[in-house]
Amino acid sequence: MIKIWSMKKNEEAAAKKKPKTSAAQIRVQKDLTELDLPSTMTTTFPDPADLLNFTLTITPDEGTYIHRMYEGGSFKFSFAINTNYPHDPPRVKCLQTIYHPNVDLEGNVCLNILREDWKPVLNLNSVMVGLQYLFLEPNADDPLNKEAAEELRRSRDQFLYNVKQSMRGGQVKGQQYDKVLVQ
Amino acid sequence: MAAVVNGNPSSGDWQDRYYDVDQILDRPGPRTAHSFMAGDGVKDFLRNQCKILVIGAGGLGCEILSNLALTGFKDIHVIDMDTIDISNLNRQFLFRQKDVGQPKAIVAAEYIMKRVPGMKVTPYYGKIQDKDDDYYMQFNLVICGLDSVEARRWINATLVNLVDPDIPESLKPLIDGGTEGFKGQARVILPTATSCYECSLDMLNKPTAFPICTIANTPRLPEHCIEWASVLEWPRVQGDKKMDTDDPEHINWLYTVASARAKEFKIEGVTWSLTQGVVKNIIPAIASTNAIIAASCCNEAFKIATTSAAYLNNYFMLIGTEGVYSYTFEHERREDCPVCGGESLDITVSRDWTVDRLIEMLVEKQDIQIKKPSLSTPTKQIYFQAPPQLEEATRPNLEKKVSDLVPDGGEVTVTASSLPFSLSLRITYS
Numbered sequence: 001m002i003k004i005w006s007m008k009k010n011e012e013a014a015a016k017k018k019p020k021t022s023a024a025q026i027r028v029q030k031d032l033t034e035l036d037l038p039s040t041m042t043t044t045f046p047d048p049a050d051l052l053n054f055t056l057t058i059t060p061d062e063g064t065y066i067h068r069m070y071e072g073g074s075f076k077f078s079f080a081i082n083t084n085y086p087h088d089p090p091r092v093k094c095l096q097t098i099y100h101p102n103v104d105l106e107g108n109v110c111l112n113i114l115r116e117d118w119k120p121v122l123n124l125n126s127v128m129v130g131l132q133y134l135f136l137e138p139n140a141d142d143p144l145n146k147e148a149a150e151e152l153r154r155s156r157d158q159f160l161y162n163v164k165q166s167m168r169g170g171q172v173k174g175q176q177y178d179k180v181l182v183q
Numbered sequence: 184m185a186a187v188v189n190g191n192p193s194s195g196d197w198q199d200r201y202y203d204v205d206q207i208l209d210r211p212g213p214r215t216a217h218s219f220m221a222g223d224g225v226k227d228f229l230r231n232q233c234k235i236l237v238i239g240a241g242g243l244g245c246e247i248l249s250n251l252a253l254t255g256f257k258d259i260h261v262i263d264m265d266t267i268d269i270s271n272l273n274r275q276f277l278f279r280q281k282d283v284g285q286p287k288a289i290v291a292a293e294y295i296m297k298r299v300p301g302m303k304v305t306p307y308y309g310k311i312q313d314k315d316d317d318y319y320m321q322f323n324l325v326i327c328g329l330d331s332v333e334a335r336r337w338i339n340a341t342l343v344n345l346v347d348p349d350i351p352e353s354l355k356p357l358i359d360g361g362t363e364g365f366k367g368q369a370r371v372i373l374p375t376a377t378s379c380y381e382c383s384l385d386m387l388n389k390p391t392a393f394p395i396c397t398i399a400n401t402p403r404l405p406e407h408c409i410e411w412a413s414v415l416e417w418p419r420v421q422g423d424k425k426m427d428t429d430d431p432e433h434i435n436w437l438y439t440v441a442s443a444r445a446k447e448f449k450i451e452g453v454t455w456s457l458t459q460g461v462v463k464n465i466i467p468a469i470a471s472t473n474a475i476i477a478a479s480c481c482n483e484a485f486k487i488a489t490t491s492a493a494y495l496n497n498y499f500m501l502i503g504t505e506g507v508y509s510y511t512f513e514h515e516r517r518e519d520c521p522v523c524g525g526e527s528l529d530i531t532v533s534r535d536w537t538v539d540r541l542i543e544m545l546v547e548k549q550d551i552q553i554k555k556p557s558l559s560t561p562t563k564q565i566y567f568q569a570p571p572q573l574e575e576a577t578r579p580n581l582e583k584k585v586s587d588l589v590p591d592g593g594e595v596t597v598t599a600s601s602l603p604f605s606l607s608l609r610i611t612y613s
Contacts, residue, residue: 001228001233001323001487001488001489001490021559021560021561021594021596021607022337022340023336023340023381023521023522025559025561025596026521026596026598026604026605027521029557029559029564029567029596029598029605030598030604030605032567032569032570032573033557033567033568033569033570033573033598033599034569034598034599034600035569035570037570042570042571043570043572044572045572045573045576048564048572048573048576048577049563049564051564051573083333084332084333084336086384087332087333087336087384087387102396104399104415106415106418106419108395108399108414108415109395110394110395110396110399112394114395115392115393115394115395116389116392116393116394118389118392119385119389120384120385121385142394142396143396143399143400144395144396144399144400146400
């Protein structure tokens with residue numbers, strides 16, 4: 001056997017046990033404790049001992065007037081991190097039915113870094129900032145809610161009206177949306 | 184001929200079984216290490232003492248087991264959590280049609296023992312995570328032929344954690360083979376001494392993922408239709424029911440849904456096996472790639488176990504997609520590797536110290552320069568600087584005694600923005 005060890009057996013060796021913290025666990029600790037979020041985003045842990053499942057609440061209010069289309073709303077996303085993080089991205093879903101070009105009625109979110117562009121160098125902060133960006137700049141070119149995307153392209157004013165209507169818990173084109181207004 | 188003498192053929196062996204292998208083991212060469220014990224010494228170790236663990240008894244595993252048995256390793260353990268599927272039989276040559284449905288580890292072990300005299304192959308049908316440190320401590324070497332990143336990360340971290348500087352044999356060389364179609368890699372990891380699996384995590388190919396908006400709106404490929412069925416339709420229609428990619432009924436459902444979608448968009452090519460391939464992320468396995476990579480892995484195992492030649496330093500890649508190209512290089516350790524990098528520190532504190540006092544000490548420590556550290560044990564949080572809810576939840580711990588939260592000799596993981604990754608503290612009490 002190569003020289004890094006002697007060939008003698010050491011019976012005591014097996015008795016010595018070290019606890020281990022998994023790489024995923026350390027990485028999540030690092031990501032969470034170094035979150036640098038604006039006041040528009042807060043995290044909530046249903047079980048503070050479980051770092052792998054939590055909710056992110058976004059209350060968009062930043063940006064110029066034109067970007068304030070989702071102002072006044074409070075949008076909740078569930079985060080589920082598996083033990084293969086950061087090789088696997090976190091699984092993120094919107095917990096409410098909302099009217100947004102990049103979020104479908106099931107809560108699926110179209111954000112490139114959550115799927116095809118995820119890399120282990122990205123972190124929870126990047127994902128959260130990415131999600132907030134969707135509320136400041138909804139993207140009509142990558143739609144999940146096609147009607148919302150078409151409306152945004154066709155008439156920005158009508159789209160803004162629909163957003164307000166949906167956020168109040170009203171209907172848009174026969175579809176019922178959840179009330180997300182905080183005031 | 185007489186029976187067993189140090190490492191010489193046992194009674195059941197065929198004649199001249201080790202003739203070729205012994206050409207290497209009977210005398211030192213110009214490149215053998217000083218510690219090489221030519222002749223009986225090395226043969227005795229290889230054939231009577233060395234215990235090797237093979238993780239995975241699939242495409243690579245079958246090749247590895249047969250290679251090891253034929254080069255003279257006698258005491259092999261093999262772990263695999265899978266059962267044999269009919270589609271394995273074209274390349275996993277230790278299995279026959281009658282074995283379909285049986286555990287791979289058990290069938291493979293029986294086959295090797297039946298075929299090669301004097302072998303002791305101990306199978307375990309289950310997960311590597313079922314076994315503890317004591318189990319892994321008994322081996323001299325570990326070879327992996329796995330198809331899962333997660334399992335590799337686990338065994339890598341386990342072997343890195345096993346290393347105790349005071350016990351030389353706690354360092355178990357890990358030889359990791361992997362194949363993907365015509366490409367493959369073999370590497371030698373000496374936990375804590377060379378770069379580990381986690382160090383190279385960012386070199387991995389991303390699993391193919393299509394933008395969710397493409398699969399939702401503008402499918403062009405049969406794969407888009409299958410992803411639509413599994414990513415969007417399954418949770419919508421089946422609710423919380425978990426998709427099991429090993430359940431043929433689930434694959435059937437996905438296949439039916441994907442086919443309907445494909446028809447609607449006039450896309451051709453959705454088949455049952457493509458459906459299974461896409462949802463299980465299967466890349467066609469090539470028998471010859473497995474054979475090359477397994478050979479490389481076993482060659483390394485043989486060299487490391489016998490010191491008969493220099494071993495691979497430390498990464499060999501094979502690209503067989505266009506011709507046969509291979510490249511060997513030394514993958515370097517990452518200082519900020521969450522598994523083998525980072526600092527580790529033994530500190531001794533008084534049993535009366537509070538967590539607050541410990542944090543103060545860490546912040547003041549000149550040689551580590553930590554600002555705002557967050558602390559946890561493998562099972563619980565001690566103090567988190569953020570996010571606010573966790574800071575609040577852990578704040579009461581600041582007043583508690585460290586000795587009430589961490590056992591003597593216990594590990595504390597410290598993260599801070601000023602640290603490249605983390606710091607591992609081993610706490611003992613004065």
